[in-house]
Amino acid sequence: MKRILLFVPLVLAVVLGVVLFAGIGKDPNELESALIGKPVPEFVLTDLHDEGRELTRDVFKGQVSLLNVWGTWCPACRDEHADLVWLAEEKGVRIVGLNYKDNRDDALVWLDRLGDPYQVSIYDPRGSLGFDLGVYGAPETYVIDAEGIVRYRHVGVVNEKVWEQEIKPLVERYGEKT
């Protein structure tokens, strides 16, 4: 009986080792969105390209979309922009842009210069929709299904690897249902 007790520290060390090892390589800054499985929050915001046109969450109805949160003040958004253009043009992905806490003129110049991957651009200068979505660091990219339900959030730059590994399977899965 006493012998067995001698193994207690070893067992504890192994358990602790497994727990700590499982944490290696995980990015603690990446949080799962609280909105997974819930509809996109309600909003009424104007179109980035047309001040007079009001957009609501109905823009997500009908087909799977990516919702990309960006701003001209965000250096990482510039990094991923070419990949978004590639996704929109080569892969035919429907991307809705959320111009977050930005200036309309700056944003339009940016899209003019770097290309516009967004089928719809929502202009959110005060960050109200961003706040309701729980955006804490641009760029963020959400997968929204055809019913307007949030399915996934990726925080950080979207590139080919992130597309292939994280986003594409979801877009395909939710795309099949419609």
Next chain:
Amino acid sequence: MLRSTIALALLFMLVPFALADDARDVYGFESQAQEQRFQSLISELRCPKCQNQNIADSNAPISKDMREEVYRMMSDGASNEEIVGALVDRFGEFVRYKPEVDSRTILLWATPAIVVFGGLLVVAGIIIRSRRSDQSEPALTDEERARASRILDGDDSDRSSG
């Protein structure tokens, strides 16, 4: 000399501005109790961007938005639970520094109690065992005692046999 003294004096006059933390926004409160409630709320909420700070200390824009939302909801007469709940709905359970007790967090809350209880059990076990051995096994039997006293008295004849 005079010029440098003036420069130094001017520099010191800037100190209050440098110390003024720009995380402190100016919010008006009806009473001190309200202000204390606001302060305790924002110190219990965690910034999602700068993860080891509460939103009271953080300068991140998101923390400012969160403080504003807390203030706005407070002004609208929302309860503390409603305010924290509204932020949890957006940012997830993560923003609570004091997580709710539920099936996922019960271990988190219970671990200290379990560890203390386990420690008490170990201590109790040690005490009980030592008491029991005191009672059931006296250090020396009467025979051993007699032998020991013979040895101490200088009678060496017993030694070899032991």
